[in-house]
Amino acid sequence: MEKIIVRGGRQLNGTVKAEGAKNAVLPVIAASIIASEGKSVLHEVPALADVYTINEVIRHMNADVNMVGNTVTVDASNVLETEAPIEYVRKMRASVLVLGPLLARYGHAKVAMPGGCAIGSRPIDQHLKGFEAMGAEVTVGNGYVEAEVNGRLKGAKIYFDVPSVGATENVMMAAALAEGKTILENCAKEPEIVDLANYLNKMGANIVGAGTETIRIEGVEKLTGATHTIIPDRIEAGTFMIAAAITGGNVLVQGAMHEHLRPLVSKMEEMGVIIQEEESGLRVIGPDILQATDIKTMPHPGFPTDMQSQMMALMLNAAGTSVITETVFENRFMHVEEFRRMNANLKIEGRSVIVEGPSSLQGAEVAATDLRAGAALILAGLVADGYTRVTELKHLDRGYVDFAEKLATLGADIERVREEEVYSEDHEPSESVSTL
Ligand SMILES: CC(=O)N[C@H]1[C@@H](OP(=O)(O)OP(=O)(O)OC[C@H]2O[C@@H](n3ccc(=O)[nH]c3=O)[C@H](O)[C@@H]2O)O[C@H](CO)[C@@H](O)[C@@H]1O
Numbered sequence: 001m002e003k004i005i006v007r008g009g010r011q012l013n014g015t016v017k018a019e020g021a022k023n024a025v026l027p028v029i030a031a032s033i034i035a036s037e038g039k040s041v042l043h044e045v046p047a048l049a050d051v052y053t054i055n056e057v058i059r060h061m062n063a064d065v066n067m068v069g070n071t072v073t074v075d076a077s078n079v080l081e082t083e084a085p086i087e088y089v090r091k092m093r094a095s096v097l098v099l100g101p102l103l104a105r106y107g108h109a110k111v112a113m114p115g116g117c118a119i120g121s122r123p124i125d126q127h128l129k130g131f132e133a134m135g136a137e138v139t140v141g142n143g144y145v146e147a148e149v150n151g152r153l154k155g156a157k158i159y160f161d162v163p164s165v166g167a168t169e170n171v172m173m174a175a176a177l178a179e180g181k182t183i184l185e186n187c188a189k190e191p192e193i194v195d196l197a198n199y200l201n202k203m204g205a206n207i208v209g210a211g212t213e214t215i216r217i218e219g220v221e222k223l224t225g226a227t228h229t230i231i232p233d234r235i236e237a238g239t240f241m242i243a244a245a246i247t248g249g250n251v252l253v254q255g256a257m258h259e260h261l262r263p264l265v266s267k268m269e270e271m272g273v274i275i276q277e278e279e280s281g282l283r284v285i286g287p288d289i290l291q292a293t294d295i296k297t298m299p300h301p302g303f304p305t306d307m308q309s310q311m312m313a314l315m316l317n318a319a320g321t322s323v324i325t326e327t328v329f330e331n332r333f334m335h336v337e338e339f340r341r342m343n344a345n346l347k348i349e350g351r352s353v354i355v356e357g358p359s360s361l362q363g364a365e366v367a368a369t370d371l372r373a374g375a376a377l378i379l380a381g382l383v384a385d386g387y388t389r390v391t392e393l394k395h396l397d398r399g400y401v402d403f404a405e406k407l408a409t410l411g412a413d414i415e416r417v418r419e420e421e422v423y424s425e426d427h428e429p430s431e432s433v434s435t436l
């Protein structure tokens, strides 16, 4: 087992670059298998565990996939298998995003039913409702969801009960190749949905309105491979913005796009952080004293749930009482117990957490309960007294490339070590054991 060990007290300064967005690249790679002709060439693909998993999923289906540096090439012109077994879906829920492309191209798709996870129950009823409205017969049984249609899917008018990111993406991909016009209402509006629509349009699709509540899709008969550059990861960028702010540092986060990060920027500014737009990204300058604020997570353009735990770390260092209300996932407070191990003063009240700051955080051994929790605990460790040891790094690796290494470049006292190489409380970890 590996751990990240961070010693608090260093101010972060310098420049860091956001990778391509995890939540954009996963649907884009899933969509690449819709193309019955031509290769897709995808640039700015982050070297994340989740990317390796989605590549494995489509390779298992007989697509040719190659990753060289940050470029992925997909040739899906072979005849594909239309099944994704449990081993992939267990590793990564986003594997369900192959349902729409397979169903549209082959009239059949079978994917292991994703269960709940550490942040909530996460049903896929809205994905299935969309496929059924387009004429598919959907059956759920023996741990699988299977969708089938005779001939092509038919365009339909579909109203999502909740603005789900995954359902909007899955149904939009299916509709791209359906017969006739589809109108999707109450869609999720995340920037990653716009990126997916842009890629599909380059493949020959006819999609308008992505990024708004209503998406209109005129189905086409065939899609072909296309070249596309993935948008920067707003959540990774936001995590580094908080790293700068929490340490009172001055960091330029390259690739951080103001239009994608408006809710975070405005909340951080309310807390006293200075954020300046520069040509290549956002410069974040932390104040001497952070002020308390409140946030409520909401679908985009509301405050992103994927930044909630990192924001909790920042609020723990702010003067006064802050309130976090989580409305997107019902169980996304697992990190509260871990923060408490670091002496954080936090109280859960229903779907809210009351944060009393500033807490005098102390280093402790803590576990990443999900990927953003892992990042948040490391952020807290940057300012805690002594050493914080973060375990369960498999979660962190799903969404962050070289997180510890990038923080070290900015001046953090941090390293990633194997368990057997970890020393006792009062022993500084040695440079020679770093596995970065
Ligand atoms: C790979 C990816 O892009 N992951 C992101 C995506 O996840 P994901 O696409 O799974 O999240 P959704 O937007 O679908 O989920 C939002 C809410 O809708 C509910 N719901 C969803 C689908 C459905 O059929 N029925 C239903 O009730 C969920 O339980 C949840 O409460 O958006 C989430 C919300 O911004 C982010 O936290 C994840 O990082």
Ligand SMILES: C=C(OP(=O)(O)O)C(=O)O
Pocket: 023, 093, 094, 119, 306, 371, 372, 399
């Ligand atoms: C919850 C997240 O991702 P996923 O939907 O892939 O679990 C996330 O990125 O914070």
